[in-house]
Amino acid sequence: MSSRLQHIKNWHELAQQAKWTVSALAQICRVSERTLRSHFLAKMGRSPKVWLAEQRQSEALALLDQGASIKEVAATLGYNQQTNFTRKFKRKWGICPSELNK
Numbered sequence: 001m002s003s004r005l006q007h008i009k010n011w012h013e014l015a016q017q018a019k020w021t022v023s024a025l026a027q028i029c030r031v032s033e034r035t036l037r038s039h040f041l042a043k044m045g046r047s048p049k050v051w052l053a054e055q056r057q058s059e060a061l062a063l064l065d066q067g068a069s070i071k072e073v074a075a076t077l078g079y080n081q082q083t084n085f086t087r088k089f090k091r092k093w094g095i096c097p098s099e100l101n102k
Contacts, residue, residue: 005029005039012055019078020056022048057092060085064100073097 008014008029018024025048026036033048040048056077063073074085089097 005031005036006043015052015055016059018052020052022052025052053088054092057089060089060097061093061100064097070097 014025014028018028022033022036026033029036031039036048040046040051044051046054060073060077063076064070068076070086071082074082077085079085079088086097
């Protein structure tokens with residue numbers, strides 16, 4: 001396992017820089033996707049794809065709680081379609097983002 005990855009503490013910032021994609025995160029970390037996957041499975045108990053999706057949804061929840069509009073959140077988090085964001089948010093949290101955004 002890459003010792004480079006073991007010293008990283010700012011995973012959330014790197015996830016944002018990578019625009020929530022595994023390939024970009026691997027590039028930023030200067031490792032292969034396979035190495036990144038091995039590290040995540042060993043240290044975080046989930047694949048980088050699953051971890052990134054969880055972080056992205058947690059960020060969405062925080063932004064909505066701060067009063068950002070659904071459209072702003074979807075754009076900020078790199079969703080191509082607001083409907084994709086809404087569907088994934090509801091799948092994760094069990095409610096539509098509009099229920100928080102009142």
